[in-house]
Amino acid sequence: MPDPATVRIIPAATARSVRWRNGQGWTRELFCAPAPAAALSVDAAAAPWPWRISIARIDRDAPFSAFPGVDRELMLLRGGRLDLQVADRRIALASRYARHRFAGERDVAACVPAGGVEVFNLMWRRDLHRARLWHLPLAGALAWRADPATTWIVHLLAGHARCGSGAAQAALVAGDTAVLSDASASGRVSIEGEGALLAVCLRDRLDAGPDDACAPAGPDPRPGIRS
Known part of the structure; x- marks a missing residue:
């Protein structure tokens, strides 16, 4: 069995x-990372x-909750269109x-405007982390650089896969999520x-690495490389 400190699988169910x-x-909460007490703000409004990470079903117009100190990224997964009203600006997410x-x-x-949608919702404390999100097809193998200051999350939208670091590998089916950390032994x-x-x-915000530390592990412009 994979070491749970290295590969943690969150089944869809x-x-x-x-x-x-x-x-x-x-929202369907896929995973909420625990935090050391020292990292938590005393501000009651803070996260x-x-x-x-979560997947929200939005069936009617509604304001999003306020999360001071948190950055968010939404990705449209299902449904025809999601419009975001930001002050006097309207931003359309009109394609999957x-x-x-x-x-x-x-x-x-x-x-x-076109009925209910589902969105992937990534949220992170900006004082603790930097984050990047990709949608990728999977046909074979992908790999990423890894180190102790980096956590990788893989959410399988469709198909089947095995995911891990070195000898620690675990099976995924559609809807499952894998959280991979402390992968320094293999470097990827x-x-x-x-x-x-x-x-x-x-990426750990306190780490001295550059903002593009989640860069491809090869010449492919996507975050993964085929092997």
Whole structure:
């Protein structure tokens, strides 16, 4: 069995429904990272976690909850269109996998002119992490650089795969999520299979590395390399 400190699998069936902070909607929480007490702010409005991933179902127009100190990225997974009202600006996510990043303290409202949608919701404390998100097809193998200051998250949208670092590998089916950390022994994490996935790289903000530390492990402009 893989070392749970290196590869943690979150089966799709274990995702729990959580009401939005403002009570205006619901999200399926895939994973909420625990945080050391020293890393948590005493500000009651701040997020009580360093990062969180979830999938929200939005069936009606509603404002998003305020999360001071948190950066967010939304990606449209299902449904025809999601419009984001940001002050006097309207941003349309009109195609599958379109995304938008915004600060959690901003007033942003969701509008669903073509009916209900599902969105992948990545949230992270900007004082603790930097983050990047990709949608990738999977046909064979992909690999990324890894080190102790980096956490990788893989959410399998479709198909099947094996994911891990070195000898620590675990099976994934559609809807499952893998959280990979402390992969310094091999220097990279990898996934092999068929389907499609979302990949998230979270880099420790206190690490001295550059902002592009979640860079490709080769010449391919995507975050992964085929092997």
